Amino acid sequence: MTLLAFQTMPTGFKKWLCLTNIVLLIAGCDSREDRINAAEAKERAAELLDDKGEYVQAVNLGREALTELTKLLGSDHPKTIHCRYNLSGFLQGAGKRDEAIAEGRKLLASSIRALGDDDEESLYARLQLASALRDVNDVEGNIDTKCAGEAEALYQAVIRLAGTSEIVLRARNGLGVLYGRMGKHGEAVKQITVVLEAQRLSLGNEADEVLATRLNLAAALMAEKLFEPAQKECQVVYDIRKKRLGEEHPLTIRAKDWLGNCLADQGRLEEAIPMIREVWNAKRRVLGDAHRDSLVAGFNLAVAELNAGYRDEAIRVLEETHRQALKALGPADSQTQMYQSALDKVR
Known part of the structure; x- marks a missing residue:
């Protein structure tokens, strides 16, 4: 078969x-x-x-x-x-970051x-x-500096040991994402653009690996407030993945998530909120209520609703998100603590 x-x-x-x-x-x-x-x-x-x-x-x-x-x-x-x-x-x-x-x-x-230090x-x-470490946050929702430093050292080691190969492109791509999370947005755009140009030469515009890099670039562009090219990349990736994988595939949902948040970052909240709500519901259906991605989607929805003036609905979503985080991750997890802190501020 x-x-x-x-x-x-x-x-x-x-x-x-x-x-x-x-x-x-x-x-x-x-x-x-x-x-x-x-x-x-x-x-x-x-x-x-x-x-x-x-x-x-x-x-x-x-x-x-x-x-x-x-x-x-x-x-x-x-x-x-x-x-x-x-x-x-x-x-x-599966969202089991600590186990990963x-x-x-x-x-x-x-x-x-x-196998040795420089084996593939x-x-x-x-x-x-490195990809697991770069997603660790502190209680304020910012990247954990210790984990970020370790992830950066791992990426740099790959670049140093691998020489010129596809693995180096992956390392530079990951490093670009990490720099974006660390607030080094200009450097993130540079790193990811270099990777994307190289990938396009060998793989074309629509290979799965290229689509992932295009979303990474969109995230970096959004951080630089370059919303027009960021939105274009999000929309293209979403359309391709929807056609190729279906509306309910996690990769399609992720692209839609970035598109909704790009609209929200532009202040286009009436367009963004329905899309972000669809993403939250889809992630809960596909990944489960307590998956870390589902929790982040709920938090993003609550923030967008607060910014749009829908305070009561935002609190309801945030309470549900915190409840699921408390149940799945426990009170000591930084993600749970971030949602608790947000609730304390808006109630």
Whole structure:
């Protein structure tokens, strides 16, 4: 069966097919080699689920695969290392940031220990850990400076060790996003523009990797208050992803999220609020009420409604967002504390 054939199947049938094939593999697993093959089959199925945005299922299957491979091959075997890399990515998609960072640290340590400092797997391990670290905020909602410093060092190490390759482009792209979060918006635009021009030469305008970079550039342009080109990029990426993946895919929702927030940043709140509300509802449906992306979407909606003068509705959304964060993340999490602080200010 081809990947395209699998991707066009109904979601329920895809899950059934993945799990059925895994059960059949496991049922006949007598030898060590059979069990390794079965674990790798679980990992491949998890990747397919992740591609479709079914992150929680991908995490569960990825964990099972990693447990089996670790037991059979040890933590430093290349197959185990690759599986841990995938699991760290699945965890990020599922909004389990702290767990993603923990797995990312284990991944980097085992990659360097087993393969060497400048091996490709070790370089990708650095990128994986850096991408999780750059999303950590303090209680005020600003980027955590310690995590940002660690992420920057990881990106710079990849650029230094990799020389000239596709991995360097990924590192520069991530570094651009990080600089944007750190408030170095001009530097962010420069880094991401260089990456985008290189990607377009080899991949064209509409490859998935190019679309992700175009959204990164839009975010940096928005921070520089260059709203017209930012909105254009958001709209193009949203339209392509909607046609290619459907309205409910997490990547489509993310593009729509940026488009709504771009409108809000321009003060076009009556246009922005319905779109941001749609994003909040869609993220809750697709990712779950307590996913970190869903919580951020609720906070963005509350801010837009406050700015538009809809105070009562904004408080209602913020209370729901805080309630979900408290339940899922706990009172000590910086995201929960940020929502509590915002509530204290508006009540």
